[in-house]
Amino acid sequence: xxxxxxxxxxxxxxxxxxxxxxxxxxxxxxxxxxxxxxxxxxxxxxxxxxxxxxxxxxxxxxxxxxxxxxxxxxxxxxxxxxxxxxxxxxxxxxxxxxxxxxxxxxxxxxxxxxxxxxxxxxxxxxxxxxxxxxxxxxxxxxxxxxxxxxxxxxxxxxxxxxxxxxxxxxxxxxxxxxxxxxxxxxxxxxxxxxxxxxxxxxxxxxxxxxxxxxxxxxxxxxxxxxxxxxxxxxxxxxxxxxxxxxxxxxxxxxxxxxxxxxxxxxxxxxxxxxxxxxxxxxxxxxxxxxxxxxxxxxxxxxxxxxxxxxxxxxxx
Amino acid sequence: xxxxxxxxxxxxxxxxxxxxxxxxxxxxxxxxxxxxxxxxxxxxxxxxxxxxxxxxxxxxxxxxxxxxxxxxxxxxxxxxxxxxxxxxxxxxxxxxxxxxxxxxxxxxxxxxxxxxxxxxxxxxxxxxxxxxxxxxxxxxxxxxxxxxxxxxxxxxxxxxxxxxxxxxxxxxxxxxxxxxxxxxxxxxxxxxxx
Numbered sequence: 401x402x403x404x405x406x407x408x409x410x411x412x413x414x415x416x417x418x419x420x421x422x423x424x425x426x427x428x429x430x431x432x433x434x435x436x437x438x439x440x441x442x443x444x445x446x447x448x449x450x451x452x453x454x455x456x457x458x459x460x461x462x463x464x465x466x467x468x469x470x471x472x473x474x475x476x477x478x479x480x481x482x483x484x485x486x487x488x489x490x491x492x493x494x495x496x497x498x499x500x501x502x503x504x505x506x507x508x509x510x511x512x513x514x515x516x517x518x519x520x521x522x523x524x525x526x527x528x529x530x531x532x533x534x535x536x537x538x539x540x541x542x543x544x545x546x547x548x549x550x551x552x553x554x555x556x557x558x559x560x561x562x563x564x565x566x567x568x569x570x571x572x573x574x575x576x577x578x579x580x581x582x583x584x585x586x587x588x589x590x591x592x593x594x595x596x597x598x599x600x601x602x603x604x605x606x607x608x609x610x611x612x613x614x615x616x617x618x619x620x621x622x623x624x625x626x627x628x629x630x631x632x633x634x635x636x637x638x639x640x641x642x643x644x645x646x647x648x649x650x651x652x653x654x655x656x657x658x659x660x661x662x663x664x665x666x667x668x669x670x671x672x673x674x675x676x677x678x679x680x681x682x683x684x685x686x687x688x689x690x691x692x693x694x695x696x697x698x699x700x701x702x703x704x705x706x707x708x709x710x711x712x713x714x715x716x
Numbered sequence: 717x718x719x720x721x722x723x724x725x726x727x728x729x730x731x732x733x734x735x736x737x738x739x740x741x742x743x744x745x746x747x748x749x750x751x752x753x754x755x756x757x758x759x760x761x762x763x764x765x766x767x768x769x770x771x772x773x774x775x776x777x778x779x780x781x782x783x784x785x786x787x788x789x790x791x792x793x794x795x796x797x798x799x800x801x802x803x804x805x806x807x808x809x810x811x812x813x814x815x816x817x818x819x820x821x822x823x824x825x826x827x828x829x830x831x832x833x834x835x836x837x838x839x840x841x842x843x844x845x846x847x848x849x850x851x852x853x854x855x856x857x858x859x860x861x862x863x864x865x866x867x868x869x870x871x872x873x874x875x876x877x878x879x880x881x882x883x884x885x886x887x888x889x890x891x892x893x894x895x896x897x898x899x900x901x902x903x904x905x906x907x908x909x910x
Contacts, residue, residue, distance in 0.1 A: 445817070447810035452817070458807060458862045459821070459855055467851055471775040527775070535824050535855070536817040539785055545778030575719065582726045586733060590783040593737040597787025600745045604787065608886055612790040615883040634886060680813060 424559050424576040426695035428512075430583075431556035433687040434547035435509035438526060441544065441680050442503060452533050453495055461491065464533060472524075474532040498525055509551065512561020519551035540681040546586070547688065554579040584692050588649035591665075595645030604642060607635030614675045644668055652693055662693050732770075733779050735761060740782025748788045794880045794902065796822045798860055800869035807863060825852045825859075826878045829903045853905065860907045878903040 451457050453475065465476040473481070475494055482489045502525040508518045526548055530541045550556075555576070557563040603609035611634045644664050651661040666686055673682035739762055746753045753759075764770070774780030796818075798805040809815045829849070860876040879899035889895055 441813070444811055444813040448814035451807075451809065452814065456862070458818070458859050460858055463854060463858055469771070471771055523776070533817070533821075535821045538817070538820045542778050542781055545776075547778075549777050578719070578722065578726075582729070585726075585730050589730065589733050589737065593741060593783045594785050594787065597741050597744055597782075597784030599787075600741065601748055601788030603789045609786065609790045611886045612792065612883075613786055677812070677816065 422577055422580065422696040423698065423700045425698055425700055426580060426691055427554060427556045427558065427576055428560040429695035429698075430547075430554065430691040431512065431515070431551055431561075432510050433691060434544075434551055435506045435522070437680075437684055437687055438522070438544050438548065439503055439506040439510070441540070441684075442506070442529070444680070449499070452536060453529075455491065459533075459535065461532065464535060468531060468534050472527045472531050474534075475528065476532065478528070498528060501525060502529065512557045512563050515557025515561055515563050516552060519548060519556070523548040523552055538681070540678075540684055543681070543684050543688070547684070550579075550583060554583075580692070580696060584653070587688060587692055588652070591645045591648035595642050595648075598638075598642050598645070604638050607633075607638045610634045610638040610641070640664075641668060658693060662689060665689055729777070729779070732773070735765065736774065736779060737782040737784070739765070740784055744784055744788050791823065792880050792882065793819055794822060794826065794878050795899065796856075796859060796876060796878055797899075798863045798874060798876045800864055800874035801871040803869075805863055805867050805869075807859075821855075822859075822878060825855045826903055829878070856903075856905050857907055860905065873906060873908050876905045876907060877901050 445452060453461070455461060461474070461476040465474050468474055468477075470477055475491060475498070479489060479491050479494050482494070502522065505518050505522040505525060508514060509522055523545065526541075526544055530537050530545070598604040598609070601609070603612070614634075644661070648661070648665065651657045652665075666689065669682040669685045669689075672685075673679045739758065742755070742758055743753065745751075765774075771780070795806065807818060809818065829852070856876055856878075860874060863876070864874055879901050882898045882900045884893040884895065
């Protein structure tokens with residue numbers, strides 16, 4: 401994709417009071433990473449798609465549907481609805497259509513084509529796929545919903561997008577800091593409560609929960625920690641986790657400690673991926689943190705000149 | 717004006733997330749310590765948030781659940797293992813992500829049994845444990861049927877068991893217990909296939 405220089409120049413006028421060093425490029429980072437993540441996550445289950453969604457799956461669609469609250473449609477309920485309005489579409493045809501439509505919408509979202517509409521449709525399909533197998537869902541699905549919802553609300557198509565190329569007067573998200581503040585506040589609340597729930601019980605405080613998380617939660621741990629049964633290691637890492645989470649709201653918003661705290665949070669999620677096998681969950685949390693606390697500080701001047709036009713360094 | 721409306725919505729949205737999380741923490745705490753959840757203000761707020769518009773709002777914004785991941789305690793995972801004609805069968809998936817999802821589903825289908833075995837009933841299941849267990853039974857039978865159809869089972873009946881992946885606690889390990897995994901059978905279902 402080629403962007404002319406006028407689309408990647410950030411005039412001082414777009415900077416908000418008190419946000420002299422925040423740049424709207426984070427909206428682009430957020431859009432391509434959320435949509436790209438959702439696409440990869442969806443592709444990862446393709447080899448076993450039939451086991452999850454088809455009528456020959458481990459749990460049949462009608463049985464899954466029986467315990468669902470129907471706040472959003474499932475494939476089973478959507479097919480029944482289409483039948484009712486005299487649109488006889490088979491379950492398999494609906495599944496096949498959605499299986500193609502969802503990744504296409506995500507690719508369009510990455511490119512920033514018809515961004516808002518495609519974000520809304522992608523959110524609909526994400527919920528459709530996720531809630532149709534609601535017994536199989538875990539934390540990553542909820543955070544993907546949050547990410548796609550914010551793609552619908554935030555002006556993520558106003559920067560580095562096909563939409564912007566086609567506009568006569570490209571908009572550069574003049575109020576982007578408002579959206580960033582909302583996004584950051586959401587993350588701060590999420591981390592605070594994640595830490596708060598841990599200190600309510602004794603097992604995180606004495607390290608037993610960490611021990612259990614690394615041994616009895618998932619046996620796909622890449623690194624075996626049996627060689628360090630000393631309790632201090634697990635107690636210390638439990639407390640580090642709690643402090644990182646409870647202190648997130650304050651320390652991530654203090655410029656002096658932000659980068660250290662961010663590094664700590666990224667290390668924590670890398671640990672969750674390596675020791676607990678939650679690869680996609682960890683990847684999404686890392687992307688959300690980078691979008692909120694790293695991407696807004698990227699110096700756009702470094703990116704303003706295309707690589708090929710940068711002056712060459714001459715050796716003496 | 718538009719900006720003011722947006723800021724007002726942001727405040728309501730964040731308040732919604734905070735309240736959902738406070739309710740989640742309150743429930744987890746009371747379930748963990750097996751205490752009655754009889755606070756009137758909590759019941760009032762929970763009742764309000766159970767109103768249909770809030771349910772829809774929470775679902776479409778992704779703000780419907782709390783973030784107390786792995787708190788207050790970490791749940792032990794388990795494996796579903798089938799036995800038919802003397803053979804042990806387990807679902808095999810090509811993708812690791814599907815295996816992870818299958819773990820989650822097996823955990824959710826056996827939560828009721830484990831809570832009962834541990835002498836505590838999650839508030840969400842109070843009064844409806846038998847309905848939940850009947851549904852869980854149906855899910856487990858469905859899994860067993862698919863498993864045996866898929867991998868072939870010549871017998872007329874089979875069993876499906878949920879086995880906790882037990883590992884000695886830190887204290888037990890320091891006392892000299894061998895660092896070995898043990899599968900502890902929690903639930904066993906006998907299923908007639910024909």
